Amino acid sequence: MKKIQLLSLFLVLGLFINASEVEDGYKIGDYVSDFSLKNIDGKLISMSDYKDAEGFIIIFTCNTCPYSKLYEQRITELHNNYASKGFPVIAINPNDAKRQPGDSFEKMKERAKAKKFPFPYVLDETQNVATEFGATRTPHVFLLDKENDKLKVAYIGAIDNNSRNPEAVTEKYVEKAIGEIKAGKSVSKTNSKAIGCTIKWREA
Amino acid sequence: MKFYTRLFALGIFLLFLSNETRSQEVTALKLNELQAMMDKPSDKVKVFNFWATWCKPCIKELPHFEKLNKEHKNVEVFLVSMDFIEDLDKKVKNFVQKKQLKSKVLLLNETDQDQFINAISSKWSGAIPATLIVNTNTGQKDFYEQEFNEEELNQLIKRYIN
Numbered sequence: 001m002k003k004i005q006l007l008s009l010f011l012v013l014g015l016f017i018n019a020s021e022v023e024d025g026y027k028i029g030d031y032v033s034d035f036s037l038k039n040i041d042g043k044l045i046s047m048s049d050y051k052d053a054e055g056f057i058i059i060f061t062c063n064t065c066p067y068s069k070l071y072e073q074r075i076t077e078l079h080n081n082y083a084s085k086g087f088p089v090i091a092i093n094p095n096d097a098k099r100q101p102g103d104s105f106e107k108m109k110e111r112a113k114a115k116k117f118p119f120p121y122v123l124d125e126t127q128n129v130a131t132e133f134g135a136t137r138t139p140h141v142f143l144l145d146k147e148n149d150k151l152k153v154a155y156i157g158a159i160d161n162n163s164r165n166p167e168a169v170t171e172k173y174v175e176k177a178i179g180e181i182k183a184g185k186s187v188s189k190t191n192s193k194a195i196g197c198t199i200k201w202r203e204a
Numbered sequence: 205m206k207f208y209t210r211l212f213a214l215g216i217f218l219l220f221l222s223n224e225t226r227s228q229e230v231t232a233l234k235l236n237e238l239q240a241m242m243d244k245p246s247d248k249v250k251v252f253n254f255w256a257t258w259c260k261p262c263i264k265e266l267p268h269f270e271k272l273n274k275e276h277k278n279v280e281v282f283l284v285s286m287d288f289i290e291d292l293d294k295k296v297k298n299f300v301q302k303k304q305l306k307s308k309v310l311l312l313n314e315t316d317q318d319q320f321i322n323a324i325s326s327k328w329s330g331a332i333p334a335t336l337i338v339n340t341n342t343g344q345k346d347f348y349e350q351e352f353n354e355e356e357l358n359q360l361i362k363r364y365i366n
Binding site (some may be wrong): 066100136137140157158161162163164168192193194195196197198199200 | 260261321330
């Protein structure tokens with residue numbers, strides 16, 4: 001009997017562990033920790049460096065994923081339109097360069113130069129930031145809203161609802177959310193999903 | 205002259221015929237059609253692997269799914285491409301032909317990703333590769349957003365085969 005009880009306890013625990021794996025990472029309303037990651041110019045970037053920011057558009061992205069490439073121009077436009085309004089873009093490459101050589105720090109510099117990125121493009125070499133955020137794919141957006149000097153997750157997901165064709169977009173999730181935040185409203189759509197490349201985690 | 209023209213026409217015809225028989229069919233379908241395939245009662249364990257021609261880790265694990273389809277009589281594998289419909293002929297069909305894929309290849313022709321990803325599984329964030337395993341006899345239906353090696357996949361499928 002004891003054995004059965006013990007067994008069921010393990011089974012129940014197992015369920016919880018499984019569930020928590022899925023739920024890992026920040027959720028809407030969570031406060032996020034700052035990071036310090038190396039930008040393509042060699043300097044470390046932290047969110048606390050931006051004294052005037054009202055929030056951030058954090059985008060996990062990379063050089064190699066076709067979906068990331070499809071969004072490069074739109075990410076540039078987001079930064080150009082919203083940095084001056086208090087919401088700059090910080091692009092974070094979470095991929096392990098051993099598994100994806102095209103995503104090395106050197107290649108990041110090349111890509112940023114070729115595409116004239118106006119925003120910081122930083123490397124998450126330890127993958128700790130991607131893990132903490134719960135990023136799973138590239139591109140993966142986390143919109144942060146500053147509230148009493150703390151940064152709160154306001155939106156998680158895609159930039160808009162048509163990856164292939166910017167002309168065919170009918171929902172601009174990130175822009176809409178920023179608009180709502182700036183108007184003092186609550187964000188109406190806080191999560192969206194999109195196809196993307198799985199993050200190339202280091203092999204254990 | 206006439207003879208040569210006829211021979212030429214016959215040659216073209218044969219070439220066309222041989223191409224037709226060799227190439228695997230790729231079926232483009234809508235979300236409701238895919239869902240119907242998932243839910244349709246079957247004595248086989250259905251494995252839906254979500255992949256794309258541009259996805260390296262997906263391509264790496266495709267042979268394991270091909271093997272699964274070939275070696276298990278009671279498993280049916282569906283390779284569901286996440287490529288854009290515009291790439292069906294040039295990219296997907298060519299790829300299927302080149303790799304001589306034997307499993308059934310489908311292409312999900314939907315653009316509202318937020319909608320179809322949630323409809324397929326609330327556990328799916330949208331990253332690929334990802335795999336859904338369905339056993340309609342036991343009611344098992346599980347989603348895995350991860351890559352598999354051969355051993356992992358073989359171990360996993362045992363849970364679904366009676």
